[in-house]
Amino acid sequence: MVKIAVAGGSGQVAQEVIDALLDTGKHEITILSRNEASIKDVPAGIRWRVVNYNDQPDLVDALQGIHTLFSFVQLLLDPEGMSQKILIDAAIAAGVKRFAPSEYGSAGTTNMPWWAGKESTRDYLRKVNGNEKVLEYIVFQPGLFLDYLAFPYKTAKHIDPLQSVFDYHNCRAIVVNGHEDAIMTLTTAADVAAIVAQAVDYKGEWPETGGIRGNRVTFSEVIKIGEKIRGRPFTIEKVNLEDLEAGTLNTPWALAERHRAISEEQHDHFAKMVSIGILLSSAKGAWDVSDELNQLFPEYNFDKVEDFLTRVWNGKQ
Structure with a gap:
């Protein structure tokens, strides 16, 4: 105890x-x-x-x-x-x-x-x-919650759906031109919570970096899985790195769902900032997390991207 x-x-x-x-x-x-x-x-x-x-x-x-x-x-x-x-x-x-x-x-x-x-x-x-x-x-780092790719459907008990640059609902995505193979780590909220609970019981010393690698996939792979599950091609918006660095996002859509910590007055600015930030940081490797906790708990079976999203989107228009 x-x-x-x-x-x-x-x-x-x-x-x-x-x-x-x-x-x-x-x-x-x-x-x-x-x-x-x-x-x-x-x-x-x-x-x-x-x-x-x-x-x-x-x-x-x-x-x-x-x-x-x-x-x-x-x-x-x-x-x-x-x-x-x-x-x-x-x-x-x-x-x-x-x-x-x-x-x-x-x-x-x-x-x-x-x-x-x-x-x-x-x-x-x-x-x-x-x-x-x-x-x-320990710094717990699971990447992006895989649950966000289920937007607008809620797949976690407490975490609300949030839109991401992978919009399975509307079969579209935003990708940095030339960085289609940028890595995203995607882990379900349930898997994150389960691993954290196991870490509490771990008798050895915690590693300072606590990477939790549910799935390590490229942007292209996430889109390919989406097209397979949703049964049609995705519309891909390509953006240039230099435009993002200049604070410009030339796409017909961006993140629309408001995080509860953000006021309505701040939302438009914050949504653009987050869209640009996620794209830029992914191109620079920020979402390619390590796997220290996978190594500590090798018997744990993480929910796979395709399995999870197939369950979510099966039968949905």
Whole structure:
């Protein structure tokens, strides 16, 4: 049994992980949140603790007796990563043994300014362990959630559908010209949560980079699978790298679904920025994640892209 705290535990990815941890029936889990909980927010067997992420003594008190701390704090509102830095300091002061920062995406963050807080947190973790290791940590990197290729259909319990540059619903995709073989790592939310739960039980030392490679495929392969499953050719929008670098996206469509952390006023700007960022970063290798956790848990069978998407799209117009 491990005593676990989950910072930002009301978020969608956090809830997927919490469910997987609860399914093991092994752990005591405390959700740390800025807000009071409503009854529907708290699964049976979960403690809820209201904290102030700017108050280190409050966090130290909340983390007493905690062995493993997961962070899912919202990075969009904290690009400098200050909340996580304070959380890390509090974890060290409270004697927390293991920490996982708010990640769950690509390996690199190049051309993705909305994830600037990830780099500052990674740098800070290296800094606090500079002279000696005072906090064991892992950066969980599963690439893009494969569930997003099911848009507009919901395939995860908590994570809402989001549109991507692979639009299976309308049989279309956006590709960087000359980078059709750029790599995307695609992993289902269920597989990510299951691997994270196994990592909690792992008796050895966590690797600092925790790549979770459900599927490693090229843009061309994702489109080919889509055409096979959907039964017709995709419309491919080719964009040039230099245009993207200049902040220009000359396509008749872009990401339309609004993330719940983004206001309606910010959506158009954010959708364009994310579209450009995903395309540029993929061309530069940011989504080709490593496979450390595949190696730690070699018997785990990941859901394959074609199998998963065939189940989703079978019989749909």
